Amino acid sequence: MFSRSLLLSLLVAIFAATHASPATCQSDRPNVIVVLADDQGWGDLSLHGNPNLSTPNIDSIARQGAQIENFYVCAVCSPTRAEFLTGRYHTRMGVYSTSAGGERFDASEQTIAEVFRDAGYATAAYGKWHSGMQWPYHPNARGFDDYYGFCSGHWGNYFDPMLEHNGRIVQGKGFIIDDLTDHAIDFVSRSGDRPFFVYLALNTPHSPMQVPQKYWDKFADKTMIPDPEPENSRRQNIPHTRAAMAMCENIDDNVGRLLNHLHATGKDQNTIVVYFSDNGPNGARFNGGLRGRKGSTHEGGLRSPCVIRYPQTIQPGTVVRSISGAIDLLPTLADFAGIDWQSKQIDGKPLDGVSMRRELTGAGPDPNQQDRVIFSRWRNGATARTQQYRMQDNGELYDIVADRREKTDLARQQPEVAKRLGAAIESWKQSFADAVVDGTRPFPLGHPGAEWTQLPARDATFSGTIRRSNRFPNCTYLLNWTDTDSEIRWDVDVLGSGPHEVQMYYACPRQDVGATIELSLGGASLSAKIETAVESPLVGAAADRVKRQEGDVRRWQPMTLGTIELSPGRKTLRLKATDIPGGQVAEMRLLMFHKL
The missing domain is CATH 3.40.720.10 (Alkaline Phosphatase, subunit A)
Incomplete structure (x- = not known):
C-alpha cells in the first residue's frame, strides 16, 4: 500500500503537472x-x-x-x-x-x-x-x-x-x-x-x-x-x-x-x-x-x-x-x-x-478558400490576385496561370471577370475607407514604458540655413547650421512626466567648437556649450561596390545637454543656437532622452 507521505507526494506532482504555466510545459511546442x-x-x-x-x-x-x-x-x-x-x-x-x-x-x-x-x-x-x-x-x-x-x-x-x-x-x-x-x-x-x-x-x-x-x-x-x-x-x-x-x-x-x-x-x-x-x-x-x-x-x-x-x-x-x-x-x-x-x-x-x-x-487546399482574393495597394495603385487572375485598378486583367509575365490584357475578352474583380477591389477599398491616415501624427516622447526615447534628425523639421544631408531621410543628419535664427523642431506628444537627461549625437570640427545651444519644450528649457571636437570623417561610401543614392554617415558622438522636466501634452521641441563663435554650430544626428 502507498504510505500517506508517498500518496501526498504523488498528488502534489499530479497537481503541478496539470496546473503548470504555459511557459513551463511547452517542450512540445515548436x-x-x-x-x-x-x-x-x-x-x-x-x-x-x-x-x-x-x-x-x-x-x-x-x-x-x-x-x-x-x-x-x-x-x-x-x-x-x-x-x-x-x-x-x-x-x-x-x-x-x-x-x-x-x-x-x-x-x-x-x-x-x-x-x-x-x-x-x-x-x-x-x-x-x-x-x-x-x-x-x-x-x-x-x-x-x-x-x-x-x-x-x-x-x-x-x-x-x-x-x-x-x-x-x-x-x-x-x-x-x-x-x-x-x-x-x-x-x-x-x-x-x-x-x-x-x-x-x-x-x-x-x-x-x-x-x-x-x-x-x-x-x-x-x-x-x-x-x-x-x-x-x-x-x-x-x-x-x-x-x-x-x-x-x-x-x-x-x-x-x-x-x-x-x-x-x-x-x-x-x-x-x-x-x-x-x-x-x-x-x-x-x-x-x-x-x-x-x-x-x-x-x-x-x-x-x-x-x-x-x-x-x-x-x-x-x-x-x-x-x-x-x-x-x-x-x-x-x-x-x-x-x-x-x-x-x-x-x-x-x-x-x-x-x-x-x-x-x-x-x-482549404475548400473554403477556393474563391480567395489577396489585395495590395501602394501609392495610387491597387491590385487583386485570385488563384488564376491579377486585376489592376486601372482596368488591366491578366491570367497569371497562363501568362505569369502579364503580357496580354484580357479585360476586353473577359469582361465579366474584369467587372467582378474590379468590384472586389472597390469593395476592399471601402473596407478601410474609415481608417485614419494622419500625416500630421506627432512623435511620442517620454512614454512611461520607455527608458530611452530617440528623436532622430529624420523626424525633424528645420528652418534657416540648415539643410538635410540627403533626400532619402531615414539615415540623414542636419548640417549647415550657421546662424542663431536657424531652428530644428520636432512635433512631439509627451506621454509621460518627470526628469529626462538629454544627449545630442553630433560631429564638430575643432575650429568650430564653442557654440552654445538651447533646447526648449513648452515652458522648460536647458542650455549647453559644445566644448569637445568630434572630428569624424564621412564613412560608408568607401565600402560601397556601387555609387550610393543614400547619404554618407559619420561616427557620431554624444554630448550631454542637461536634464529637462517633461509634462504631458502635444508640444514643439525646439533646438537652436544662441552663440556661434566658429563657422557653424555642429552637424546633428539625433537627440536621446533618458528617463531618470
Missing part, C-alpha cells in the same frame, strides 16, 4: 524563426532558376520542407512588415509611407510577438524594424523581449554601424548581416528549454551596396546572365546586380550558420524556419521574367520567395500552390504552435490572413 530579407526578389535564389548565384542553404529549406509557390507581399518594405507583424492589411492601420512616421502602424494593433509572448514564448527581433522608432511603436513595446538593430528604414553603413540594443545606442560588430545572425544564434542558445520566437529582419540586398570582400571577389568581374524579360535585361545595371548577388550569397551563408546551430543544439526538428522577402528586387535583374520590380503592384513587385521548414510536421518537398501572403504567417505559425490566435483578435480588428497549415501538412 520554436519559430522568421527570416526576412530586404529587396530580395523572387528570382534572387538559385531555387528559382537564377543562374548567376548559388543559395544552397535557403534552397535546402524548400527541399527539407515546403515552398510557397504563390506568396505575395507589398510593393515596398514597411507595409509588408506591418502585414507580417499583424496579419492584417497595412491599409487598415495608418501605414502610408516608408519614412518620417508614415511607416508606423497603429499602436492598438496586436502583433505576432505579443501573440507568442502571451503564450509563454521568449521573443526577440534583430535587424531592420521599420515600423516606428519611439514607444509605443518601438519593438520592445510591441511584444519583443530583446531587440538589436535599427528602427528606421535604409541604413547608411553596414560595417561596425551605429545600432541600438533595447533602446540604448551601441556600435555594431563587423558586417551587419553577420552581426544580426550572431545575435539570433546567441538568443537560441540562451533560450534553454523555453520555446522561442525570433524575427531576424536582414537589411540586404537593400542599398547601399556593401558586402564583405570575399563575396565581392566572386562577383566583381562575373558575367551576369540576363532575365528572359527584355525590359529587365535592357535596364539592368551590371555592377548593381553583381553587388546584389554577392549580398544574397552572404545572406545564404548566414542562413546556413543559423540552420547548423539549430542542428548542433538539437533544436532543428522542433523549430519552424520561415524565409521570405519584403518586396520585389531593387533593380532590373533576373526575376524569372516577371513584370515589375520593387514599387510595382505587378507580379515582379509583389511575388516573394517563401520557404518553410518544420521537420516534425512538414514533409520534404511540399509545394503549396494556393495563393497566400505575409498576412497569413501570423495565423499559420500560431496554428502550428497550438495558439488560439482567433480568440486573441482585438475586437473589431479581425485578421485578413488565413492559416496555411492544412496545405503545408498535405491535407490539400
